[in-house]
Amino acid sequence: MLGAAADLAGAPGAGRAGRARSGGPAGVTLERPPRPDFGDYSTNAALLLAPALGAPPREVAQRLGAELQGRLGGKLERFEVAGPGFLNLFLSTEWYRGALAEVLAAGEGFGVGGAARPERILVEFVSANPTGPMHVGHARNAAYGDALARLLAIHGHEVTREFYVNDAGSQIRKLGESIAALAKGEPVPEDGYRGDYVEPLAAEIEGAATREPDELGRVAVAIMVDRAARALAAFRVDFDEWKYESELHSGAPSAVERVLGLLDERGVTYRSEEAVWLRSSEFGDDKDRVLVRSSGEHTYFASDIAYHQDKRERGYQRQIDVWGADHHGYLGRMKAAYAMLGGDPEQLELIIMQLVHLVRRGERAQMSKRAGEFVTLEDLVGEIGVDAARWFLLSRSHDTTIDLDLDLAREESSENPVYYVQYAHARIASMLAKAGAERVAAALAEVGRGQDAGALHPSEAALIKRLLAFGGEIAEAAERRAPHRIASYALELAQDFTAFYRDCRVVGAEPEAVESWRIALCVAAQRTIARCLVDLLGVTAPAEM
RNA sequence: GCCCUCGUAGUCCAAUGGAUAAGACAACCGCCUCCUAAGCGGUGGAUCCAGGUUCGACUCCUGGCGGGGGCACCA
Numbered sequence: 001m002l003g004a005a006a007d008l009a010g011a012p013g014a015g016r017a018g019r020a021r022s023g024g025p026a027g028v029t030l031e032r033p034p035r036p037d038f039g040d041y042s043t044n045a046a047l048l049l050a051p052a053l054g055a056p057p058r059e060v061a062q063r064l065g066a067e068l069q070g071r072l073g074g075k076l077e078r079f080e081v082a083g084p085g086f087l088n089l090f091l092s093t094e095w096y097r098g099a100l101a102e103v104l105a106a107g108e109g110f111g112v113g114g115a116a117r118p119e120r121i122l123v124e125f126v127s128a129n130p131t132g133p134m135h136v137g138h139a140r141n142a143a144y145g146d147a148l149a150r151l152l153a154i155h156g157h158e159v160t161r162e163f164y165v166n167d168a169g170s171q172i173r174k175l176g177e178s179i180a181a182l183a184k185g186e187p188v189p190e191d192g193y194r195g196d197y198v199e200p201l202a203a204e205i206e207g208a209a210t211r212e213p214d215e216l217g218r219v220a221v222a223i224m225v226d227r228a229a230r231a232l233a234a235f236r237v238d239f240d241e242w243k244y245e246s247e248l249h250s251g252a253p254s255a256v257e258r259v260l261g262l263l264d265e266r267g268v269t270y271r272s273e274e275a276v277w278l279r280s281s282e283f284g285d286d287k288d289r290v291l292v293r294s295s296g297e298h299t300y301f302a303s304d305i306a307y308h309q310d311k312r313e314r315g316y317q318r319q320i321d322v323w324g325a326d327h328h329g330y331l332g333r334m335k336a337a338y339a340m341l342g343g344d345p346e347q348l349e350l351i352i353m354q355l356v357h358l359v360r361r362g363e364r365a366q367m368s369k370r371a372g373e374f375v376t377l378e379d380l381v382g383e384i385g386v387d388a389a390r391w392f393l394l395s396r397s398h399d400t401t402i403d404l405d406l407d408l409a410r411e412e413s414s415e416n417p418v419y420y421v422q423y424a425h426a427r428i429a430s431m432l433a434k435a436g437a438e439r440v441a442a443a444l445a446e447v448g449r450g451q452d453a454g455a456l457h458p459s460e461a462a463l464i465k466r467l468l469a470f471g472g473e474i475a476e477a478a479e480r481r482a483p484h485r486i487a488s489y490a491l492e493l494a495q496d497f498t499a500f501y502r503d504c505r506v507v508g509a510e511p512e513a514v515e516s517w518r519i520a521l522c523v524a525a526q527r528t529i530a531r532c533l534v535d536l537l538g539v540t541a542p543a544e545m
Numbered sequence: 546g547c548c549c550u551c552g553u554a555g556u557c558c559a560a561u562g563g564a565u566a567a568g569a570c571a572a573c574c575g576c577c578u579c580c581u582a583a584g585c586g587g588u589g590g591a592u593c594c595a596g597g598u599u600c601g602a603c604u605c606c607u608g609g610c611g612g613g614g615g616c617a618c619c620a
Contacts, residue, residue: 083563299617352549422583498584
């Protein structure tokens with residue numbers, strides 16, 4: 001944590017660091033109180049320490065305050081004990097000046113790398129079936145998984161992003177059969193694929209009318225995967241690895257066969273009605289599950305177990321899977337299988353994304369891939385653009401259902417708060433350009449020397465406090481797998497900047513020391529907004545609008 | 546029926562057990578001689594219901610009610 005803020009966090013039992021290291025009572029916080037007259041920062045430490053100390057909370061708060069006063073000296077203007085025993089701290093201008101200097105000195109390192117224990121993490125997301133185009137649900141999954149990966153990486157973890165391609169099983173054969181039928185001018189099989197994209201796909205594949213369905217399926221998968229990768233890249237989502245399910249079935253023995261062997265050795269499988277079952281119900285699942293069908297074919301679940309085992313063997317300390325809500329019934333069996341193979345269930349995180357519902361004329365519409373009725377990722381981006389689409393999808397918590405009315409989204413995209421944040425960034429760029437690069441460099445150097453620039457405007461203090469909260473916001477958002485918090489923070493930061501802009505003249509401010517100080521504050525605000533937009537949310541930060 | 550998840554203003558949505566529940570859109574009233582009006586200021590408006598735990602509950606527990614999802618030898 002930042003030095004200036006650490007002055008406070010270092011207080012007995014106060015702050016995040018205090019909670020983590022001191023072993024003090026849980027729930028101690030150092031936070032920005034709801035009202036300015038409650039001080040700049042506030043802690044409930046006394047409320048929580050009081051029972052252990054056998055003293056009234058207000059008395060404990062008084063003692064804490066006195067101790068802090070001694071430690072911080074001129075940085076702490078005064079403190080107050082409030083309500084049931086809150087300790088409210090009022091910080092001096094000196095403290096604020098030092099804090100901004102530290103933000104600027106930290107540069108790219110400001111607020112980042114705070115993970116207490118960095119891990120190698122594999123984030124698997126999207127993993128859309130290659131049998132059709134990606135719809136808005138995949139877009140949400142992509143935006144979320146991508147933002148989460150960015151967040152975890154900035155928080156200090158080593159992150160790998162992976163797309164799992166389900167290129168095996170009956171669905172691929174069905175796709176091949178559908179293409180073969182269309183190529184021959186025959187009707188598509190009853191349970192085949194008949195979306196708008198299938199016919200062009202059939203036309204694209206040379207000699208489709210004379211090739212075998214299995215082979216057509218493979219060719220079609222290659223085309224669809226390539227198409228998905230491109231659509232995702234255009235959405236600013238890139239993957240480090242593309243893992244094919246078919247690989248898990250190849251070789252002798254295959255990865256799937258090996259994992260089935262492992263389960264067998266552990267005595268957690270049995271045969272019944274010609275099929276091989278997993279005793280997953282003994283590990284928290286609702287019922288036992290089939291691994292090998294009576295036909296001799298492996299189930300999807302069997303390859304998925306092999307896939308998760310494979311991830312573990314690749315040395316990831318943590319696996320995060322981002323799944324659609326329609327997969328949540330699958331969670332219990334996956335956790336069970338993971339544990340049955342000796343994995344620590346804590347290290348397998350299965351995140352369920354709630355669905356995106358399409359709304360047309362106020363009514364919910366069903367998205368059906370086989371019927372070809374859905375809004376694709378490309379449609380969404382085409383209608384409202386990458387920035388607005390990403391913000392729209394990322395500004396909501398992953399566990400709330402989103403209703404998407406594309407007509408409304410198109411109309412309202414100009415009202416998207418993303419533009420407000422971008423506008424603040426562009427406005428700063430314009431101000432700094434007006435000041436000139438040399439003047440900005442001089443101002444930054446001056447702040448580092450700690451020049452006295454007089455009293456602070458409340459808007460300046462508020463903006464600095466918001467900037468100082470950045471590291472905590474990253475930590476909180478990363479630990480809770482909640483990138484939407486970054487969107488909230490970015491908006492609040494932009495609002496605080498805009499209030500500062502309204503209240504405080506920057507370029508041309510008198511005396512020069514004030515101008516320097518405010519230019520430096522603008523630089524810190526601009527960097528942090530860009531950090532949020534570009535590096536965390538994958539949204540552009542334009543220099544002009 | 547069972548399991549999971551969500552219920553906060555007209556709408557969308559935020560809030561590690563903390564003080565008077567944040568913000569956006571929509572509505573209404575004002576503001577461009579001034580570093581970008583994609584902006585600023587102001588007004589009204591919310592925790593599904595009932596119990597419980599706690600000094601303190603939107604938050605945790607129990608029971609309802611409502612929305613969504615899931616309960617295959619499909620993937």
